[in-house]
Amino acid sequence: MQLLLFNAFNGLIQGVFYALMALGLALILSLNSVINMAHGGFLVIGAYLAYALSPYLGFWGALVAGPILAAAIGLAVERLLIRPIYKRTDPLYSLLLTFGLALIVEDMTRTIWGPQGLPLEIPDVINSPVSEVYFFVTGYRLFVIVITTAAVVGLYLLLRYTLLGIRIRAGINDLETTAALGVNIYRLRALNFGFGCLFAGLSGVLAAGVLGLTPPMGNSLIMPSFVAIIIGGVGSLFGAVVGGLIIGLAAGITTTYYPAASEAVIYLMMLIVLVVRPRGLFGEEGLFE
Amino acid sequence: MNRIIAIAAIWVALVALPWWLPLIGGYTALGSKVLIYAIATMGLNVLLGFTGGLSFGQAAYFGLGAYGAGMTLKYLAPSTPLAILIGTLVGGAAATLLGPLVMRRRGIYFAMITIAIGQLFYFIMVRWNEVTGGEDGLAGFSRQDIHFGPWLYRLDETNFYYLVLLGFTVAVAVMWMVLQSPLGHTFVAIRENRRRIEFLGVRVERYIWAAFAIAGFITAFAGTLNALLFNFTSPQDLHWILSGNFVIMIVLGGMRSFFGPLIGVIIFVVAQDYLSSITGNWMTFIGMIFVLIVLLFPRGVLGILARRVEVR
């Protein structure tokens, strides 16, 4: 029983990463209608830029600068490459384009920083066990939870109380009407894409503290993040977060009883959700069919 | 008439391939691989381009075909035709049985449910070490020469290519006939306007099931040939990345045209083979090809010709 609780906690931590990734993906999918295969690429950009800057800015400075730079690059990419193809209704084209981008990012990262793994050093303050008994609760893990919660709450407040946020939500609901009301939807979509990349960059820096940095590090997180979106429900940002936590938890619990299935279980869950309740936990019926 | 000449020209070029390909820097196994992937993607395109079902888990049936063929040779009987037959049946039957789960979903949900199924098969192959060889892949079998009564067809490199070409020709003929039949016309009609077809009283889901099953059989058939090409298969042949690559090859070439996938496969496989030999940054170049094709060719490379070649 104790072991189960331990594993559940660990799964939750893993779920936090999925949730953060899924949130960014869901933002971009909902408003930009882009299946962003390059999301793992922006994660890598955030992580490596934080690594490169940490000698000058320290860990804390890099934690802020990495995601912001990832968002800035995201804005440029959106303007140059994504905006010209919004008018294509078939999402396959944006998928092909972002897939190409993902390849370019991985390759450029390897060319600049080399193929070998690199460690991101974390300050000792947050890097030791919190208590002797609950040794698996390290400061860094709590730190990841705190930062993620802060980011999610921040996004919630932004969407809820600022004009920009209200417009984004309106755009997600009904892009045409929002445009008809005089909102510049090109700018709206650009900013939204930037937010998505900001979240990818943040998960990159946080993940680097646990996993270290390698050029293909984003690849293993991308598919579980899509799973999180489906389970949480397409079109629901809240659902993406909950979905991420649920699949992390499920993987953790499965690890206790049958480790061999701990990766397969999330796909099994997605299969069941899609058969029984395709709109997911919090999604709307019929979106993106 | 023009089309017949074009197709005849393509076919003659394919027959002569073992002679001209090495002259321009290729090799026979590359030709075999292109045709095998072309069978797989054209099969997938019956579902994707002609019926409108976005399958993102097609590698599962490709890999099941490959494992089916490999295991037949390894554990059951040393017969190439039997291996191809069993592999095709295993992969195709899996698609047929799973079709009812998939057929009700549309759009992104269709894509995700096919991914879910595909990944489950992938993990079975990875984890079931004793039988499948797990992460190391399935080795220890080899394609066997084929006996026709007193005649012996030796499956060396070139002869295996002709076996693949025969398979390609048969698969193309079957797909062409399907798409020309009332069944195929219904597929296209579903893609164009599903709701209208539903109002006409057609049970759309059954047709999607049929398209899914046909695509499954054809990709599984391609998978069996792929296992025989190198006498090896591994879980990477079932992974969603390969499924994604199949979709990308189709979009590259043009998913509305019958031969579009063939063009996409040639671009993808040949560019990867060639670029990765001359530069360490081949991924960047491939990525740039994808980006440019999306920006410059809105309907894939063959998209411009699509109107003419499209099956109506």
Next chain:
Amino acid sequence: MTNKLPSVSRRTIVKAGAALGASAVFSPAILTYAQGETPIKIGMHDPFTGTYAAEGESEKRGALMALAEINAKGGMLGRKIELVTEDDAANAGLAAQKAHKLIEQDKVSLLMGAVSSATALSVNQVAHEKGMIYMVTGGHTDPVTGAQCHWTTFRICTTTYMLAAGLAETLYKKFGGKWYFITPDYAFGHTLQESYAKLLKKMGGTVLGNSLAPLGTTDFSSYLIKAEQSKPDVLINLTDGQDLVNSMKQAAQFGLTKKFAIGGGLSELEVLRALPREAKLGWWTLEWYWNQPNTPHVKEWVAAYQKIYTDGTYPSARTWFGYAGLHSLAMGVAKAKSLDAVKIARALEGLELPPEIKLQPNKVYFRPGDHQLMSSEFPGEVIQDGTYPNLFKVAEIVSGEKVALPVAETGCKLDYKS
């Protein structure tokens, strides 16, 4: 700031002696060259992209060093040699395809390479089918020189069994016999764990438990928790590569490294380098190490490496694999006095590597029964406060011959055509 590798283009066709190459191109004498003057090509497949790219790059560097040395001494059979490298991206299907390309398009005479086991097995099939000698540099899985061995295939890196046997005794004597295992859930891990358990029981110890962790696991906490509860003398962590980095970081973060000894299977200089300071600990086996003060030629070789690669790196076991791999092929050809595959295979059987190539103390030779190189294991301890390249303290250099399974137990039956 970072150690960017020099941009050697992939598949560099390296013509040793640039001046000689240039003069050959510009001189009309090229037309009068006899057939014997055309270079012999050797094909190498390795991952230069993807997860194993760093290891692949190291193997290539070693092979390039050997290439220059061989050509300086007159090449093979009096002909210069060229190395044609291909990226296999650690994908088994792509590796087989590239092997075909090397054989059919580039007309190579010999094959070498592999980091990932699956690529070693797939190219093993191709090479056998084509009757071409294949020198596996990395790729540790047992079947390569075991159940799926072929007469065409030879292997430099050690088997999983040898890895286990190299370290087991050291750990048992130092820390005691109650062991808990964390094993990566695939063929390599299973064989390694079984080998360890067998050895442990032989010495009189007990296996407290074994957790199977899927390959690519990022979170090892649940296995570490189970291990902690069993109160072992030694935690045997058999993960490799990125999984090893993750599990050691987490073990260190949990403070487990203070509670019991942690040991494992294979580690590599490339992996140790990526570990953050707090996770640099434990007992592992390397297959070669640059710091061997008492072994002749090693210091000179390291210096030669650094003269060519000026990015501050040190040669790793992978570098040595590539180096020894190409030299072995050259020696085999020289001894066979022919490029005929059967003759080369027969010549390589029993071939002993000379001191300037083996770069280690014990007798190193290709065992005739399974074509496995009997090279040493270097069990030892990670230096906690070490900085690159001083990351490892070798406890003992164990002769490969002593720790390898007898040929009869490997399952290998060489399939020479009669």
